[in-house]
Amino acid sequence: MTATDVTSGAQVAQQRRRAARRQIEARVGLYVAAILAAVLAAGPFLWATITMFKQDPDLYTRANNPFIFNRSPTYEHVQYLFSDTTFTTFLWNTVWVGLLVVVITLAVGLPAAYSLARLDMPWGGPLGIAIFFVYLIPPSLLFISLSRIVVEAGLQDSTWSLVLIYPTITIPVSVWLLMGFLKSIPRDVEEQAMVDGYSRVGAFVRTVIPLAFPGIVAVVVFTFTLSAQEFIYALSFVSPSAAKPISTGVPTELIRGDVFFWQSLQAATVIVAVTIAFAFNLFLGRIISGFTMGAVKG
């Protein structure tokens, strides 16, 4: 290195400058691409964010530049959303349905995942694959016959129908994810616990679950988001306004006849979108690793 510096310092300096410029160009290209992608992805929400604070005369004047506040921004429509619409009811419905679905999913899914990941069974392999297939069966294939089952169960127009049905979506994914997390815990840990005097179940409850806790938290977030996102079941089973979750309540109830409460509608989308995306981003890495680990035989 020093030798070249001595012999042709100028040449090296030129090369270095060229390399540096190329690197800067690559960096600039990357930033441009990243910003462009972010703006395209978030575009509708950015527009929604501007909209939610606009006054009516500003919003509904076609000649106005839509991207700036031609009149001073107002908080009025966001307030209206919370005080004069059923939005808070939708929100509450989504929250309690989501929490109950999480509880059911974990109660059913954790033992199943443990059984598939650790306990030897003649049908273990095919069952794991079967669960994967169930995950790929979409609600739009089942909603019509399920709507009959919901009626027979006496849950028509009740939010409880969603508590009953949503685990069919969340259990398969969660079992798959949990299998991945459980496989990543070394077997020695439980074996040690069993040597120390715990039963198999005891070892599972006292050592495996605490160790898999970060994974379980990721599954909780994922399960909750899935149940908040679901649309077609909620649309088919629940029609009274007060029983709807946000996914169907916002698009159907905040529009009266032909009157769209645009600012309030957009406020609702932005609030929900940002909250869910925030939770999701915190656990994204873990959710991804769960999916990939689930595919690995262990």
Add this chain to the structure above:
Amino acid sequence: VATLVRNRPRTAGARRLPLADREGLLAPLFLLPAVVYIFALVAVPFVLAIAFSFSDVTAGNPSFDWAGLDNYRAIFDDPVFWRSLRNTVLITTITMALILVLGKVLAMILLADFRGKWLVRFLILLPWTTPVSLAAVSWLWLLDSIFSPIDWVLREVGLLDTNVHWLGKSNLAMGSVIAVQAWRLIPLAAVIMMAGLVSIPRDIEDAARVDGAGFWRRYFEVTLPLTLPVMAVAALFGAILTFTDMAVVYVLTRGGPTNSTQVLASWAFFRGIEGGDLAQGAAVALFMFPVLLAAAIAILRAVRRMEVT
């Protein structure tokens, strides 16, 4: 208590072990609730859907009477069904192509290191994490027939005199639906590809380079076969989610103008739930099944190939 149980010599015979230790029994017992749940609320409704499609069940008259192929005959005579089938295939195909190309680009952006990455990642993932129906509401406003900001920009630039009416003309409405589907699923595809690309060991490519393989040979014989399964999984997941979605169409166009953007899932909903004709709705929905099965098998095969590498 557990200690006492354990202190009993293990060799005393497997039969005398307490329940909490009998693995042969525990394994199926642990699995049972999940299997029962899935069987009762996925397998049974699936069979029921098939049965419905050969019956005359309606929401008003749920008694089951055999109707043979009547529903299928009625569906085949309905031009809206054929339109829905065509639309579903068209939307899925174009979305899948967009996902493959742009998902890869997005995955590479997400894998790179730069300042403010957390914010960029947050914004990029918004379309996928937001409930579809709410995302569609924000698009509904973006594509508004009078106040669309896209129209405003086009007017300012001088390309437009009045309004485009994005959702009011059948071709534009189809384009809008495709745009929203691609927009919401590209981030998911990018995340899947990202996970897959990270797990591919770099040393295989390096080894090929050392062995003297040129760029193209390396690309076609090493890189492509290694990345192909991941790309396939991402594209197929996107395809399934597009193929079976009705929220976008329902919120954006309600299948209009005059049923020109109807897809199988939305048509099944309008027939089966809003129209109350459960039998016909079930028959329409079942047309999605063969494609789904093929996609699921393809995904499984791709995942298997990823395991091997």
